Each structure stands twice: as C-alpha cells, then as structure tokens.
Amino acid sequence: MNTDIKDYYAQRAREYEEIYERPERRDDLLLMEREAAALFAGRDVLEIACGTGYWTRFIARSARSVVAVDCNPQALGIAKAKDYGGRPVLFLESDVYSLSNVEGLFSGAFLGFWWSHIPKSKLGRFIKTLHSRLADDARVAMFDNRYVEGNSTPISRTDADGNTYQIRQLKDGSSHEVLKNFPGEKDLRQQLRDRAWELVFRQWTYYWMARYTVKRGKRPLTLPSPPGEGGQKRPLVLG
Numbered sequence: 198m199n200t201d202i203k204d205y206y207a208q209r210a211r212e213y214e215e216i217y218e219r220p221e222r223r224d225d226l227l228l229m230e231r232e233a234a235a236l237f238a239g240r241d242v243l244e245i246a247c248g249t250g251y252w253t254r255f256i257a258r259s260a261r262s263v264v265a266v267d268c269n270p271q272a273l274g275i276a277k278a279k280d281y282g283g284r285p286v287l288f289l290e291s292d293v294y295s296l297s298n299v300e301g302l303f304s305g306a307f308l309g310f311w312w313s314h315i316p317k318s319k320l321g322r323f324i325k326t327l328h329s330r331l332a333d334d335a336r337v338a339m340f341d342n343r344y345v346e347g348n349s350t351p352i353s354r355t356d357a358d359g360n361t362y363q364i365r366q367l368k369d370g371s372s373h374e375v376l377k378n379f380p381g382e383k384d385l386r387q388q389l390r391d392r393a394w395e396l397v398f399r400q401w402t403y404y405w406m407a408r409y410t411v412k413r414g415k416r417p418l419t420l421p422s423p424p425g426e427g428g429q430k431r432p433l434v435l436g
C-alpha cells in the first residue's frame with residue numbers, strides 16, 4: 198500500500214475534482230465558493246497546495262494577484278489549463294514545507310483542504326514557514342473537511358501523535374493510506390494562539406472554514422489605504 202501523500206495526489210490528479218461533484222455536498226460548496234470569491238479582495242495571495250486550481254478560480258476573482266503552489270506537476274498541469282478570466286495568477290511547483298522558491302511578501306494566504314494533511318509534529322514549523330512569507334496584517338483563510346459518520350471515508354487508525362489515517366482507493370484499484378486529521382475549532386485556536394488575531398471559525402454540514410489575521414509582536418498601528426487600493430489597511434511604518 199502506498200503511503201506517500203505526494204504520490205497519492207499525483208495519481209489522483211485526474212479524478213480529484215469528482216469530490217466537488219458529490220450532490221449532498223453541493224449546498225455547502227456553493228456557500229464556500231461565494232465566500233472564497235470575496236475573501237481576498239485587493240490582496241496578493243499565496244495559495245498553498247492549490248492542486249488542480251479548483252479554489253484558485255474563486256480566489257482570483259477579487260484578489261489583486263495569486264501565486265498558487267503545489268508539489269505535484271500533474272495537478273499543476275490541470276490547474277494551468279483553466280481560465281482565470283485574465284486575472285494575474287502564477288502557478289509554481291514548490292514544497293509547502295520550505296516554500297524555498299517563493300519570492301515576495303503576500304497580504305493573503307489560502308489553504309484548501311491542506312491543514313488536515315499536515316502531521317501534527319509538523320504544524321508549528323509549517324505555520325512559521327507560511328507566516329515568514331506574509332506581511333503584517335495578512336489574512337489567512339482555510340477550508341477543510343468535517344468528519345461525517347456514514348459519509349466520510351472511515352478512519353483506519355490513529356498513530357502515537359494522534360494523527361488519523363484513512364485507506365483510500367483510486368479508480369485504477371490502487372490503495373493508499375493517507376494521513377487525514379479532523380481538527381475542530383478548539384484545535385485551531387490552540388495551534389494558532391500566539392500567531393493569530395481575530396480568528397473566525399465557521400462550519401457547515403461537511404466542511405469548516407477558519408480565517409485570521411497574522412499576528413506578529415504587538416498589534417501594528419494601521420492607516421486606511423489611499424483610495425483605489427481595495428480598502429485594505431496598510432501598516433504604519435514608524436522611524
């Protein structure tokens with residue numbers, strides 16, 4: 198059985214978006230799609246583990262720019278072939294645990310169904326790496342799955358760190374053991390306690406969403422942006 202998450206998603210790339218067609222989940226997804234389209238108005242967004250670009254299409258509608266990264270060339274190939282309505286979207290092959298080839302400082306970050314795949318032992322380091330690419334007052338938002346009995350793939354085991362796993366099958370008949378955690382609001386608040394301002398957590402039947410503002414040191418003083426900059430606040434730089 199394959200247990201490498203990168204291999205699993207490389208093999209799954211072509212059938213990946215079928216997960217968004219499950220009829221019972223469409224009502225939730227419609228609300229989330231609307232939310233995604235407005236989440237990052239006027240911001241420069243780093244999208245983590247973008248996969249086939251499903252959420253990129255919505256984010257790009259209001260963002261000023263999007264740099265979307267994934268380690269998987271198969272998924273990136275599908276993402277690049279999509280229409281983003283002429284919006285500035287750049288796809289980059291990158292490992293999200295290092296982001297070593299990602300340049301610049303972003304005012305937003307989006308994680309679609311990625312947090313749940315991070316081993317608990319790597320969460321702290323991942324957040325640090327992500328925040329190192331984000332400006333003060335950047336907005337981070339994420340969507341992920343709730344565990345729904347009878348609908349979600351059953352949990353096959355729990356390891357010593359408390360990570361949970363599922364056995365998933367692809368259309369070619371291959372089986373894959375995939376790390377998939379189902380954190381709740383309390384876990385998110387705990388993990389982000391010294392790193393986030395204004396954490397908002399919402400959930401629907403099948404999914405949850407969290408968004409927060411990056412916290413770094415003291416709350417920065419802010420000034421309203423000049424007209425024409427999307428109404429964002431910009432840090433007041435002193436000295």
Ligand SMILES: C[S@@+](CC[C@H](N)C(=O)[O-])C[C@H]1O[C@@H](n2cnc3c(N)ncnc32)[C@H](O)[C@@H]1O
Nearest residue numbers: 206246247248251267268269291292293309310
């Ligand atoms: C659950 S999919 C999410 C795709 C997309 N964000 C979405 O919501 O539709 C997880 C993605 O993480 C990518 N991935 C796994 N490990 C990665 C890593 N270390 N660096 C970058 N991407 C990774 C996989 O290639 C896959 O596209």
